[in-house]
Amino acid sequence: MHMFKRMITRRAALISGLALGAAGFSTAKVMELSADPVGEKDCGPWVSPAAGDAAAITVDTSAPLAAELDWAQQAGLINDASCLNATAVYGIVRVHSEADVRNALLFAREQGLKIAPAGVRHSMGGQAFAPRALILDMRAFNRIELDEGSRTITVQSGATWHEIQNLLHPRFAVKAMQSTDIFTVGGSIAVNAHGMDHQVGAIAQTIRSMRVMLADGSVQTVSRSENPELFRLVVGGYGLFGIILDAVLEITENVIYAAGRRVVDYREFPALFRDELAANSGLGLMYAHLSTAPQSLLRELILYTYEAQDVPDALIPPLGEVSSVKLRRFVLNFSKTGELPMRLKWFAEKNIEPRLESCSVTRNQAMKDGEACLVSRNEPMHDSVPYLRNNLRSETDILHEYFVPRENFTAFVDGVRQIVQAERVNLLNASVRVVHREEIFLNYAPVDVFSLVLYINQMTDLAGEEKMRRVTSQLIGLTTQMGGRFFLPYQLHYTAGQLEQSYPEIRAFFAAKRQYDPEQRFTNTFYEKYAPEL
Numbered sequence: 001m002h003m004f005k006r007m008i009t010r011r012a013a014l015i016s017g018l019a020l021g022a023a024g025f026s027t028a029k030v031m032e033l034s035a036d037p038v039g040e041k042d043c044g045p046w047v048s049p050a051a052g053d054a055a056a057i058t059v060d061t062s063a064p065l066a067a068e069l070d071w072a073q074q075a076g077l078i079n080d081a082s083c084l085n086a087t088a089v090y091g092i093v094r095v096h097s098e099a100d101v102r103n104a105l106l107f108a109r110e111q112g113l114k115i116a117p118a119g120v121r122h123s124m125g126g127q128a129f130a131p132r133a134l135i136l137d138m139r140a141f142n143r144i145e146l147d148e149g150s151r152t153i154t155v156q157s158g159a160t161w162h163e164i165q166n167l168l169h170p171r172f173a174v175k176a177m178q179s180t181d182i183f184t185v186g187g188s189i190a191v192n193a194h195g196m197d198h199q200v201g202a203i204a205q206t207i208r209s210m211r212v213m214l215a216d217g218s219v220q221t222v223s224r225s226e227n228p229e230l231f232r233l234v235v236g237g238y239g240l241f242g243i244i245l246d247a248v249l250e251i252t253e254n255v256i257y258a259a260g261r262r263v264v265d266y267r268e269f270p271a272l273f274r275d276e277l278a279a280n281s282g283l284g285l286m287y288a289h290l291s292t293a294p295q296s297l298l299r300e301l302i303l304y305t306y307e308a309q310d311v312p313d314a315l316i317p318p319l320g321e322v323s324s325v326k327l328r329r330f331v332l333n334f335s336k337t338g339e340l341p342m343r344l345k346w347f348a349e350k351n352i353e354p355r356l357e358s359c360s361v362t363r364n365q366a367m368k369d370g371e372a373c374l375v376s377r378n379e380p381m382h383d384s385v386p387y388l389r390n391n392l393r394s395e396t397d398i399l400h401e402y403f404v405p406r407e408n409f410t411a412f413v414d415g416v417r418q419i420v421q422a423e424r425v426n427l428l429n430a431s432v433r434v435v436h437r438e439e440i441f442l443n444y445a446p447v448d449v450f451s452l453v454l455y456i457n458q459m460t461d462l463a464g465e466e467k468m469r470r471v472t473s474q475l476i477g478l479t480t481q482m483g484g485r486f487f488l489p490y491q492l493h494y495t496a497g498q499l500e501q502s503y504p505e506i507r508a509f510f511a512a513k514r515q516y517d518p519e520q521r522f523t524n525t526f527y528e529k530y531a532p533e534l
């Protein structure tokens with residue numbers, strides 16, 4: 001996530017290095033904490049209950065359509081970014097064209113199989129697959145067409161934001177996406193992703209229209225005016241209503257921003273937002289980090305702002321890949337190991353990082369001392385977070401997100417702090433985002449909210465899973481008590497009752513799913529777990 005990029009610097013690593021000496025860290029340990037991943041993360045002892053028996057599955061290769069499909073895998077296991085959800089599937093087919101989606105659908109119907117579309121599988125509760133299902137790997141279905149006149153792109157659903165940004169830069173930029181660029185458009189629409197642009201809101205706001213293939217093979221155009229009910233169901237619908245083929249998305253100018261930051265007490269944030277930030281129409285991007293250091297846990301808040309500037313002679317460099325990946329990975333992984341390293345990480349973000357800001361945009365004329373730090377919009381949004389991937393065994397890092405009405409923010413953060421302290425949660429990051437009321441069917445934000453994004457390290461054994469289940473349940477309970485909702489692309493550590501409390505429309509959502517897809521062809525682990533109970 002972008003949040004990590006700015007906090008992990010050479011200087012931070014230097015300080016960490018000093019602490020290492022004190023802590024007696026060996027070179028081998030440093031190498032382990034910073035090593036590049038050698039492949040998919042191995043979750044060590046944990047075996048997912050859904051893993052099933054992959055050996056018991058055989059693909060019917062004699063079926064005529066089987067030869068038409070581009071099999072990435074027949075039978076075997078699939079997993080997601082959490083590495084906790086290994087699941088035996090019928091197979092994985094690569095999608096290159098609309099015909100591939102149709103053939104896969106026909107094949108599934110002939111064979112009586114369920115289908116799930118998958119992007120880069122960064123949902124963390126098996127939302128992009130299900131036991132024994134046929135999985136469509138959408139990533140090669142990624143054509144992007146730019147229409148400068150209408151300021152839109154028409155994009156196939158397997159394209160990632162990274163690919164889109166590479167095409168749009170330097171003139172244009174994505175309007176709404178997550179805070180990092182690795183995700184597919186299909187996976188983002190299916191969760192109604194949101195990010196750093198607090199004015200635009202979630203991706204739903206930027207969709208002009210989409211073409212969706214339904215379970216009967218028909219292709220429907222859906223937008224706010226055409227098939228509006230389906231639009232509200234497909235956006236944030238977790239792939240349960242059809243396969244999004246392509247979408248027409250609004251884009252925006254690659255605006256030049258002055259990057260700013262300030263440290264405030266978390267209790268000041270709601271009024272600061274209401275009285276100053278919300279009223280500033282020039283503020284293009286905005287988010288905050290809460291302290292994860294023990295002495296200021298979830299109290300100190302660094303506010304990051306990006307304010308539009310008129311710089312006619314700006315020189316915008318090409319987009320680069322994230323630098324110092326091993327250092328960044330090391331600092332993050334080191335911070336998991338104890339209170340002192342965590343203090344150092346927060347200290348570095350607060351005190352050292354501001355002096356080392358990457359101000360990539362320059363002027364044709366020499367910049368004067370003390371001039372603002374300029375970046376173009378694409379830069380903070382172009383982060384592929386390679387440093388979040390690692391080889392560490394027996395542990396993994398899990399995302400959570402909770403949305404609470406803005407007036408309850410302070411009380412909510414106080415409640416989260418209590419849970420984190422009581423349960424000794426290894427909290428790596430806590431981001432605050434501004435999220436506007438959304439209009440989709442399965443809606444995480446029926447009113448204007450602030451959201452709290454937590455990145456938590458857990459052990460991948462039974463005890464680690466049980467602890468995360470307990471913590472998640474408490475955090476969801478607190479959120480509900482505060483009139484808020486939890487984000488659904490993460491672990492399924494909640495009961496059907498908690499789901500319904502948070503999303504009272506869930507029964508109607510599942511009923512609509514059965515109406516549009518009577519054979520329940522489209523599925524995922526979330527649907528298979530909760531639909532039978534609701």
Ligand SMILES: Cc1cc2nc3c(=O)[nH]c(=O)nc-3n(C[C@H](O)[C@H](O)[C@H](O)COP(=O)(O)OP(=O)(O)OC[C@H]3O[C@@H](n4cnc5c(N)ncnc54)[C@H](O)[C@@H]3O)c2cc1C
Nearest residue numbers: 119120121122123178179184186187190193194238239244
């Ligand atoms: C490190 C990290 C950071 C994150 N940051 C943010 C953030 O800043 N903001 C935010 O909102 N979320 C964030 N998320 C959550 C993320 O947006 C979702 O998990 C998103 O779905 C990921 O996209 P994906 O391509 O990995 O989708 P997948 O996980 O592959 O799929 C997600 C869902 O989309 C469905 N789907 C995929 N493709 C299609 C298609 N073509 N048609 C129909 N359905 C489809 C799948 O079936 C599944 O239900 C983050 C997650 C992680 C792990």
